[in-house]
Amino acid sequence: MLMEFENVLPSEIEKRSFEIIESELPHDIEKKIKPIVKRVIHTTADFDYLDNLCFSENVVEIIKNAIKNGADIVTDTQMARSGINKKRLASYGGEVHCFMSDEDVAKAAKENGTTRAVASMEKASKLEKDVIFAVGNAPTALIELDKLIKNGQINPIAIIGVPVGFVNVVQAKELIMTSGVPYIVARGRKGGSNVAAAICNAIIYDLKTD
């Protein structure tokens, strides 16, 4: 089967993609969350995220304001870190951290019989800046964040909780939604490092249109 290619300039591919997504979306999506929903669908071609993505009240403005004021982002995978537009974030004064490959994190995880994701969240709790967590892989990271919040050890700006998977993923996301911290969560099993990066980028890119 050979099919005709659409004649689109390289510089127009993303624009055209978003037009197609827009044309397939229902019309009643709230304006503030729409750029996020669209970019996640752009990243996954999966319209399930229309229903999966859950937003706490005013979370998008809260994250936007924090980024404008130089907040950092902490991810639980190098892939998510790799996917976030670090140059654009740096233009506001923020940087992206991922502690997963750090030797001290590996050591702490081994000693405590826990995951590196847990140890890397613990390490992140020592950052002395405003922090947004973007978790696309490890439900254990979310469970640890909830614990650190309850213990008063962290008070993050927001948690983007979109790990993908089959073991404790659904539960960990529900937990974050009751943590009292502003959240964007992909309810259910779906998500991923790519989804975490897409949500961060959607918010960063939308800043310039504000």
Add this chain to the structure above:
Amino acid sequence: MLMEFENVLPSEIEKRSFEIIESELPHDIEKKIKPIVKRVIHTTADFDYLDNLCFSENVVEIIKNAIKNGADIVTDTQMARSGINKKRLASYGGEVHCFMSDEDVAKAAKENGTTRAVASMEKASKLEKDVIFAVGNAPTALIELDKLIKNGQINPIAIIGVPVGFVNVVQAKELIMTSGVPYIVARGRKGGSNVAAAICNAIIYDLKTD
């Protein structure tokens, strides 16, 4: 809504995840492709890949043999490069390249009015090793690969063609399936850098069980 967590040791999470996936899969999946299908579902929690993933004859053995003999992998995103187990690949003598951020690639793309993905495939065509392409983002990379193959400029071991998206993505994947080169393709709109990395890792990890 608070839900009970499953009590699984950190070291057992992946194993338990694969058991759950296995229990939800139909029983008639071909043995050779099963580890790939399972790892892609592990990465996406999306069982659509059961139907989407298409394999040319013997492609898995072809890629396995090439990796055992030290073949390199070329990706079209830093995210895909970031997600592939480079240490394990290096144990066979291979490395992962992504030329997307290279200055000469940006320059060539600008001069030729094309995408950086196209320019980076062109650059990859000059590698003097056996190469497996893993394309998770840019349909233009697949279209360029097809051109380079037809012109006799490259003869890749195989193409993992799993870009995600809305503009020319479906068509570019169909094109690769008629290129004569061994392929693994995620038919339709879905795919991504995470899917490309998952397919590479599934094959690399399966080598030790052969």
